[in-house]
Amino acid sequence: MISKVKKGKFYPYGIHVKDNKQLCREKPIELMPAPEIVKISLSQHIGAPAIPVVNVNDCVVIGQLIGKANGAVSANVYSSVCGVVTAIEDISNDLGQKQTYIVIKNNFTDTQKTFDDQVDLSSSQSIIERIKLAGIVGLGGAGFPTAVKLSPKSPLDTLIINGAECEPYLNCDFRLMIEKTQEIYNGIGLVAKALNLSNVIIGIEENKPEAIKAFEKYDDLQVVALKKQYPMGSEKHLIYCTTGRKVPTGKMPFDVGVCVQNIKTMIACYEAVELNLPLTHIVMTVSGRGIVEPKNLKVAIGTPFEDIVNFCGGLKDKTAKLVAGGPMMGKALIGLNQFARKTDSGILALLNEEISFSQPTNCINCATCAKNCPMRLMPMYIESFTLAGDYLNAEKYGAMDCISCGSCAYNCPAKRPLVQSINMAKLKIREMKNNGK
């Protein structure tokens, strides 16, 4: 198959955001030296938390199993430093949700444990087993265990790699695409073998021409140049713009025969299967005008955010907001006392002029939110029903189909917190369904 770069389909809904990626776009990924203490969460994935298999005062090495997957939808957790386990404690995140963390004090030695056997690269089953063993989850942010995603109920025919990276400020996927092109390609090959398919597409936004060029040379990989638009990295829209298939409301990509994977997940799969390395490090972008020196970093899982930010020169005095993730869908932080997880892809420190913090005013029914919504919903109705407590009507107007991308609230002239209301509606509707309504 001649790999000519195809243009992605045009999808008229969504928004244009200033991407501010130039703050660290040209900076190569730096390996951050391991910190003194790491705190590794046992539930960095969707599904049941892992069960600790080490005790306090145990000595561990890099790549040693410290948390075992609990059930089918769960993931293993590995140590990212050599040292001594000093505690196994519960820590709350900024929203008050508690998780169990294993605290390890680094002794700054270099012993690395790898997997013992070689994987039979011709067997899909062995590849999936190794991915499961290595504790790999969706590193794009969702954290769904990859081994489960690679064992769907019905056979698939297309693998789509998400190289869109539509969130502003973040550059980690882009830097990986140009620095580790061959590793990504190898990982893609392994996953395609695991799924027993040969139709592989990689979708890359047009604002990353170097990445498009880097992948052009592979014959069996179709590169699709996507229009720069938010949220082009959303699963359903990526599938539509690369293949033309629409995922029906309420269904998953495997229902249209497609599997979508993130760039970082592909590298992790390659390292696990061919280099026998478990998942111990992640790549993230530290950016925003509130950081003295924005960088793209490879950090050990469990590194404190404070250490990461200090490695980038620290925060400027005028920092107004701290965000974990991208600015459109990331979570705000109240401080830097969180610890790097598998699914973190960014820490942002934003100044006053970059964020918006006006108080909401009346909805003027301008329908800008409805015009921008990529899922074609009516966010102003969902919000007004949610605020009135009428969750049934909120569901009728599409609350459960919302992907929480933030396109509605981005352009709202009344600065209404639409995503907040819709997320609450989703929570309440799920609760109602669980209570058997």
Place this chain on the structure above:
Amino acid sequence: MANNKLLTFSSSPHIKNPRTTRQIMMHVCIALLPISIMAVVYFGLPALFIILVSLISAVLAEYIYLLITGKTTKEILAQFDCSSCVTGILIALTLGPKTPLYIPVLASAFAIVVVKMLFGGTGNNLVNPAITGRVFAFMSFTSILANAFVAPSINSLVGGNTFSATTGATTLTGIFTDGNLPTLSNLDLLLGTGLAGCIGETCKVALLIGALYLAIVGIINIGYPILCVVVTGLMTVCLNGFNFEYFLPSILSGGLILGAFFMATDYTTSPNTTLGNIIYFALLGLLTAVLRQATGIETFSFILLLMNITVPLLDKFILPKPFGYKKSKQGGAKK
């Protein structure tokens, strides 16, 4: 952490487009500047006084109402969006130049307090405040408004009818019931030279410049008012024996252009979907043409009021399908 300032903690998205409601209303005020200037050029100081009085009454009406309901001046200033300015200017533009000044005061106060504030403030009004204020003035002071049109022409009918300055004979009625086209050329109708009428309805070029400005800054979709205006013209042509000579005069006469471009495109009282808007503006144009023919006066304000009331119905039943929507085979269509 080297940071002594407080951090903001709120839900995503954390970056937003800086445009606010106040900025949108300011753009509309700027778009109404050309026509306001032309109104003063054609009709002199009386027009200026009407515009200023109406503007100030609208803003004061909102301020006093909010004070009465218990807000402090500081709060009122903080949440002042210029929507009352827009209402004030629009009401002024629909009055004749000899209108006594108490009429714009009453009309603006009525529009702001009864139509907007009593229903819940900006965004909660059912009908367009400017158009309702105008209809209120028309109903309450019919004969006074009728005599408010300036010499040299005599205008015995209310509502933006345009007359030839020299002969004083041809009316909007003339077009539709007698079958006579106006004696003013289309160019005169367009520029408003020699036209007697409401101060904001004469110079169409200024109105169109304002409308174009709004379209360029992305506040209105210019297709919809153009649809309305074209439908009016075509319907008039149909009702007059398919004579295309009636197309331009019918569009350029009366308050159609001011109403269609500035009042019908108001966010709060127009539908939220593309199909809804197409139906709304097309019906607006159609009914205006039909009722003009039947009654011989400018009926745009009444038709707009009528269509405003149908908007909740249009919004309830016309909804876009979500991305990937498939009707489920069991017969229960999933919304």
